[in-house]
Amino acid sequence: MYRSQQLALKYLTAAIALFGVMIIAGLLSACYYVHPDLLFGILHFNIAKILHIDTMIIWLLMGFMGAIYWFLPGEFGRELAGIKAAEILFYVFCVAVAVVAVVFIFVQYGGSDEAALWLINQGRKYVEAPRWAAISVVVVMAVFAYNVLGTAYAARKITGVTAVLMVDLIPLLALYLIAFPAISNMSVDLFWWWWLVHLWVEATWEVLIGCIMALTLMQLLGTSRRIVETWLYIEVALVLGTGILGLGHHYFWIGTPSYWLAIGGFFSALEPLPLLGMVVHAIYDAGTHRMKTTNQPAFYWMLAEAFGNFLGAGVWGFMITLPQINLYAHGTQWTVSHGHFAFWGAYACGVLSVVYLVLQKTRGLTHVDGALWKWSFAALNLGIVGMVGGLLVSGVAQAFVERAIGGSTHAAFIAGQENQWFVEGMVTRLVFGFVFAAGYVVLVWDMVTLGKRLPVPAKLQAAE
Amino acid sequence: MFDDPAFWRAGAISTVAVMVGVLIMLTVDSLAVISPGGAHVPPYTVINQHIDYKFDTKRGNDVPVIAGSEPLFGRAVDESAAEALIDKGKLVIQSRACINCHTFFGNGAYYGPDLTKAWIDPDWDTWQAITGTSTREDAMVSFLIDPERYRTWTRTMPNLRLTREEAEATVAYLKWMAAIDTNGFPPNFGRMGPKR
Numbered sequence: 001m002y003r004s005q006q007l008a009l010k011y012l013t014a015a016i017a018l019f020g021v022m023i024i025a026g027l028l029s030a031c032y033y034v035h036p037d038l039l040f041g042i043l044h045f046n047i048a049k050i051l052h053i054d055t056m057i058i059w060l061l062m063g064f065m066g067a068i069y070w071f072l073p074g075e076f077g078r079e080l081a082g083i084k085a086a087e088i089l090f091y092v093f094c095v096a097v098a099v100v101a102v103v104f105i106f107v108q109y110g111g112s113d114e115a116a117l118w119l120i121n122q123g124r125k126y127v128e129a130p131r132w133a134a135i136s137v138v139v140v141m142a143v144f145a146y147n148v149l150g151t152a153y154a155a156r157k158i159t160g161v162t163a164v165l166m167v168d169l170i171p172l173l174a175l176y177l178i179a180f181p182a183i184s185n186m187s188v189d190l191f192w193w194w195w196l197v198h199l200w201v202e203a204t205w206e207v208l209i210g211c212i213m214a215l216t217l218m219q220l221l222g223t224s225r226r227i228v229e230t231w232l233y234i235e236v237a238l239v240l241g242t243g244i245l246g247l248g249h250h251y252f253w254i255g256t257p258s259y260w261l262a263i264g265g266f267f268s269a270l271e272p273l274p275l276l277g278m279v280v281h282a283i284y285d286a287g288t289h290r291m292k293t294t295n296q297p298a299f300y301w302m303l304a305e306a307f308g309n310f311l312g313a314g315v316w317g318f319m320i321t322l323p324q325i326n327l328y329a330h331g332t333q334w335t336v337s338h339g340h341f342a343f344w345g346a347y348a349c350g351v352l353s354v355v356y357l358v359l360q361k362t363r364g365l366t367h368v369d370g371a372l373w374k375w376s377f378a379a380l381n382l383g384i385v386g387m388v389g390g391l392l393v394s395g396v397a398q399a400f401v402e403r404a405i406g407g408s409t410h411a412a413f414i415a416g417q418e419n420q421w422f423v424e425g426m427v428t429r430l431v432f433g434f435v436f437a438a439g440y441v442v443l444v445w446d447m448v449t450l451g452k453r454l455p456v457p458a459k460l461q462a463a464e
Numbered sequence: 465m466f467d468d469p470a471f472w473r474a475g476a477i478s479t480v481a482v483m484v485g486v487l488i489m490l491t492v493d494s495l496a497v498i499s500p501g502g503a504h505v506p507p508y509t510v511i512n513q514h515i516d517y518k519f520d521t522k523r524g525n526d527v528p529v530i531a532g533s534e535p536l537f538g539r540a541v542d543e544s545a546a547e548a549l550i551d552k553g554k555l556v557i558q559s560r561a562c563i564n565c566h567t568f569f570g571n572g573a574y575y576g577p578d579l580t581k582a583w584i585d586p587d588w589d590t591w592q593a594i595t596g597t598s599t600r601e602d603a604m605v606s607f608l609i610d611p612e613r614y615r616t617w618t619r620t621m622p623n624l625r626l627t628r629e630e631a632e633a634t635v636a637y638l639k640w641m642a643a644i645d646t647n648g649f650p651p652n653f654g655r656m657g658p659k660r
Contacts (some may be wrong), residue, residue: 032575035621044622045575046564112555112630125572160469184547184554185570186641187505191491226469233472237479244483253580253649254569255504257497261647263490286544327651331570332580339565398574408650410587411629411658414617 001362002073003087004080004147009362010090011066012355016444018097019348020061023440025051034428047104050121050128056124056343058097063351064208065144066171068165070358071150071215075162081150089140096136100129117182124189126197127179134179134363141176145169160229161214163223164236169206187255194250201343202271202313203243209350210235213278213302216354220298221289231281236394238274246271247319253330261323268321272314274344282306295360297373297446301353304381308345316341316388328403332416333425334395341388363451372446374438383436387429394425427437504645508546511536511636515643517584517653525648535621537601546640552630553637557610560624569646576621579651583642584637604638605631 028048031038072080080086101121110116117123118131127134149166152158158166179197183189186445217223248264282303293299316338320329329335360368398416406412416422465471468581501507506528517550520527534542556564563572566579587599594614595606607614608631611621626634 032619040620041622044565046561046573049564049575050561069600091579098471109624112552112559112633114555116559117555121559121561123563125563128561128564160473182550182554182558185498185500185505186554187644188495189554190569190571191494191498201638214565230467230472233469233476237472237476240476241479241483244480245489247487250571253646254571255498255646256494257504259490260494305520327649330649331567331572331574333574336574343552363619404651405656406658407652407654407656408578409654410577410582410585412656415658419617
């Protein structure tokens with residue numbers, strides 16, 4: 001095994017661990033809606049929320065990096081350039097994440113000065129990590145980019161997938177630099193912030209997971225490189241062709257010109273197209289192989305990725321993306337419903353597919369199957385669908401009561417939050433959150449023990 | 465031709481190039497509109513004026529209406545003092561992670577109310593009575609300095625250790641933000657719905 005593949009194992013392990021932290025923080029955040037006085041004076045909603053969304057970003061990012069570190073030696077036929085620096089920076093990354101979490105929990109916030117932004121909390125959604133930690137993320141990402149580019153140069157070899165990956169790394173790194181400035185003008189601040197959030201999540205990350213799924217398909221199903229790369233180019237054209245100006249659906253209400261209503265509405269309405277393409281691709285490949293594979297969980301998580309991406313990001317996103325609807329749905333739990341479904345379908349399922357693929361290789365298993373992965377697959381997907389459903393009911397109630405009928409004042413906000421449908425939706429979300437958490441526990445147990453559990457007949461023989 | 469990956473690669477490159485080019489052009493135009501004093505964002509000295517939010521029949525949505533003198537805290541401020549207040553207000557908002565409970569222009573977290581038009585929220589009339597203050601801005605400052613004391617709902621805003629100076633800067637920020645033209649978001653603000 002290459003050193004970069006050993007590093008991949010570390011990244012994927014850290015990713016799965018942070019996935020658990022994200023779930024705990026998410027459950028806590030959900031609890032506040034049901035018990036508002038929970039931990040009052042100790043840990044408030046905003047800190048739990050920060051931990052939830054930041055660990056989500058980090059575990060997925062670590063999952064992507066782990067996947068790339070795993071696949072690249074195979075693509076280039078050699079060890080990655082700069083692997084020593086990457087190994088060191090993995091620990092730097094982990095320590096930075098741990099220190100930031102401790103500071104968030106125990107310090108929470110400082111005074112209204114630049115020092116607080118450098119050391120404690122930047123207070124910008126998704127990029128709350130203080131600047132010192134954000135710098136460490138930049139360094140990690142820069143070395144990651146060097147690993148890919150330097151190896152391609154050293155190997156004098158570029159495949160279609162790695163070419164797309166290399167080009168994608170440039171905006172991935174450059175856009176993160178938007179995490180630093182504290183612009184006083186909220187309109188300008190949010191304008192650039194959406195470049196980071198949207199163009200990461202709905203553009204560069206989509207391309208990145210497209211590359212990872214392409215590499216996964218070749219290993220998992222033996223799909224030909226020609227087919228995979230053709231699909232990847234089509235997906236890149238459609239994802240970026242619709243997603244770059246689809247950015248406009250975040251520019252409806254932040255003070256930006258009204259032409260964004262038309263541009264954002266039109267292009268974001270087209271954004272489900274590439275996701276539908278991925279579903280077609282997945283069905284085509286699955287049908288070609290008659291649903292047969294040596295790694296059942298990796299295969300089904302890959303299918304879940306394709307369908308979840310289309311439903312969560314595509315269909316759920318389309319529901320609220322037209323400005324006529326977004327005027328009422330924006331900033332409600334409807335958005336949260338879309339966010340949960342989209343991140344799960346678009347990215348989380350893909351990372352889990354890669355983890356199972358890697359486990360098969362590292363543990364030398366000829367066949368991966370069993371009952372545990374099915375239980376975790378069912379509980380996690382049931383949990384997310386239940387949460388998404390509950391949030392959708394709450395969000396629709398909020399859109400009607402607070403926005404459409406209430407006029408969005410403070411009193412209207414409270415009326416919306418106290419609406420029976422809203423309350424029931426939030427309780428439903430919490431209940432299914434626990435189902436999701438149970439699925440995570442089974443998932444981890446399956447991953448830890450995969451290939452180490454004796455099949456039942458073997459156990460009986462051993463007992464005899 | 466269609467089964468040749470090179471064809472699709474060329475399509476992907478040209479599509480991305482065109483879209484990035486269009487985005488850059490729109491960005492240049494948008495930044496001019498949202499700069500202070502631009503078509504949609506007022507200068508920071510707007511905090512010296514009265515701000516309202518009314519339906520514009522021509523545009524078909526709600527728009528901020530800025531008219532008449534109404535200095536914040538009864539003190540008119542010049543451009544640099546107004547800018548200093550707004551800078552400070554933004555630092556308060558970021559350092560206290562306000563956006564992880566509230567939304568600004570509908571962006572953020574959804575545990576607390578949206579603050580886009582908080583300045584003109586009719587509820588501040590109630591808070592004036594609760595806090596024993598005579599103006600909206602004084603009621604807001606009293607609340608921000610000690611929100612736990614003026615608890616009115618099951619969800620309580622925690623005390624974020626704001627000084628009076630920080631609270632005043634936050635109020636200035638919210639007043640300036642209420643004057644931004646947001647294409648009608650949120651709709652019908654203050655004209656419909658429950659009153660307390």
